[in-house]
Amino acid sequence: MRYAMAIDTRKCVGCSDCVVACQVENNVPIGYCRDWVVESTSGTYPVLQTEIRSERCNHCDNSPCVRCCPTGASHFEQGGIVTVTHHKCIGCGACIQSCPYDARYSHPDGYVDKCTFCLHRVVEGLKPACVSVCPTKCMYFGDLEDPNSDVSVAIRHRNYKTLAPEAGTKPQIFYLL
Amino acid sequence: MKEELFVSGRDIPNIDPFLNIWHWQIPMYLFLGGLAAGILFFASLFTIMGKEKEMPTTVKRATLLVPIALSLGLFFLFLDLKHKLWFWQLYTTIRLESPMSWGAWTLMVITPLSMVWSASYLKELWPAWDWKFKILDDFEKLVIKNRKGLAWAMIILAVILGIYTGILLSAFNARPLWNTSLLGPLFLVSGMSTGAATIMWMAKDKSERLLMSKIDLLLISIELFFIVHLFMGFLASNAVQIEAANLFLGGAFTVSFWGFVVVLGLIVPALLEILELRGYHIPVAIPAGLILFGGMMFRFIMVEAGQITRYLY
Numbered sequence A: 001m002r003y004a005m006a007i008d009t010r011k012c013v014g015c016s017d018c019v020v021a022c023q024v025e026n027n028v029p030i031g032y033c034r035d036w037v038v039e040s041t042s043g044t045y046p047v048l049q050t051e052i053r054s055e056r057c058n059h060c061d062n063s064p065c066v067r068c069c070p071t072g073a074s075h076f077e078q079g080g081i082v083t084v085t086h087h088k089c090i091g092c093g094a095c096i097q098s099c100p101y102d103a104r105y106s107h108p109d110g111y112v113d114k115c116t117f118c119l120h121r122v123v124e125g126l127k128p129a130c131v132s133v134c135p136t137k138c139m140y141f142g143d144l145e146d147p148n149s150d151v152s153v154a155i156r157h158r159n160y161k162t163l164a165p166e167a168g169t170k171p172q173i174f175y176l177l
Numbered sequence B: 001m002k003e004e005l006f007v008s009g010r011d012i013p014n015i016d017p018f019l020n021i022w023h024w025q026i027p028m029y030l031f032l033g034g035l036a037a038g039i040l041f042f043a044s045l046f047t048i049m050g051k052e053k054e055m056p057t058t059v060k061r062a063t064l065l066v067p068i069a070l071s072l073g074l075f076f077l078f079l080d081l082k083h084k085l086w087f088w089q090l091y092t093t094i095r096l097e098s099p100m101s102w103g104a105w106t107l108m109v110i111t112p113l114s115m116v117w118s119a120s121y122l123k124e125l126w127p128a129w130d131w132k133f134k135i136l137d138d139f140e141k142l143v144i145k146n147r148k149g150l151a152w153a154m155i156i157l158a159v160i161l162g163i164y165t166g167i168l169l170s171a172f173n174a175r176p177l178w179n180t181s182l183l184g185p186l187f188l189v190s191g192m193s194t195g196a197a198t199i200m201w202m203a204k205d206k207s208e209r210l211l212m213s214k215i216d217l218l219l220i221s222i223e224l225f226f227i228v229h230l231f232m233g234f235l236a237s238n239a240v241q242i243e244a245a246n247l248f249l250g251g252a253f254t255v256s257f258w259g260f261v262v263v264l265g266l267i268v269p270a271l272l273e274i275l276e277l278r279g280y281h282i283p284v285a286i287p288a289g290l291i292l293f294g295g296m297m298f299r300f301i302m303v304e305a306g307q308i309t310r311y312l313y
Ligand code: SF4
Pocket: A056, A057, A058, A059, A060, A063, A064, A065, A066, A082, A098, A099, A100, A101, A102, A103, A104, A114, A169
């Protein structure tokens, strides 16, 4: 099993519903977030191109954050989901330094927190909160090893990219172009 | 031209606009670790060479600082932790892939060893010293008998500790400024140089001071060579590392790095030491103090600047 997500940058309108849904679902303290939306405009006027991406932890296959954690608090759960066991985390910040996507933050309670792909929902057969709330339905979640899962179908006939693949982290969020 | 803006307003004070999770505690921890590693390295080296008599400050007196520096360093590491009550989790596993883990373990071994080392010289330094309990007296005799063996263990651990202070940073692929294998050797040499400076400062005997000052000159030259090498490597590397190097070549850290670390912390003390070796009288506190100051600034700047550098995507 290998959970992954595909996000359609052409359908996303940058409404930030995924951000709010996550904050509510996961009780994220005010002023923090586990996912966020980036609007990136590139080119030279008047030929400009805008890409909108909902970003979060990439649940990397080769996760520097899991490797550098001195206590084993950062670890892989089923399907390659990377999570933090709060009562094992000492808050040393090593994993925050190690993430090329700055996907982690220091929770006011001391431990380090991040996107869990809504593991608690996934084990019940539900989709992550961000995916289920998206009004344009531009996010696809599922098992990459299942050829019929939403995510496998979504990336089958589309070009996609991952973020900073040169970091060698093997990110598992695919941005459809 | 590429323009990028956040629309959701990700508002994480420690991540935006740039990551800043490590403050003064980590550079102090790295500085004290390097200093302790340097002193221990020379103390063990001269013990192994059988030169305790010629180098009394190195072997006996300067090592008294080591347990203090290490304990203080561990305390600063503890201050850095955000989930302090769980700190003991560090010592429930050994994770070789994690520098933070094996560094913490190295400290856990080397700190008591350095305490034992210092304790075994207390009687020699203060003849009136009394251990009060017979078992402590017996233990002291045992340590004194096995000093050479202890020195071998300490010299290896000291090198590991010195390199670790650099690897702790260089293992982070996500921070381009740190992600170079040169950082381990560079921090080791810099730590040894601060150690040598401390011994030089404390030495009462002229010949010991002059020897340490010669060693220190060699270390400073190696350090300068590494620094040049570091920037050559960055400039010949990819976009993110070129950007990292530019922080020091015209960017925000140019003056503090080249002024405080390279000129005041390395070149000026080296010149003063050369003058001293030529027979001019230079108060030792000046070069030694400058080297310590430079070593500390170096770690502060590297930790601070490294957190600004990141991947671009
Ligand atoms: S995106 Fe960052 S936090 Fe998530 S798995 Fe990759 S390195 Fe770890």
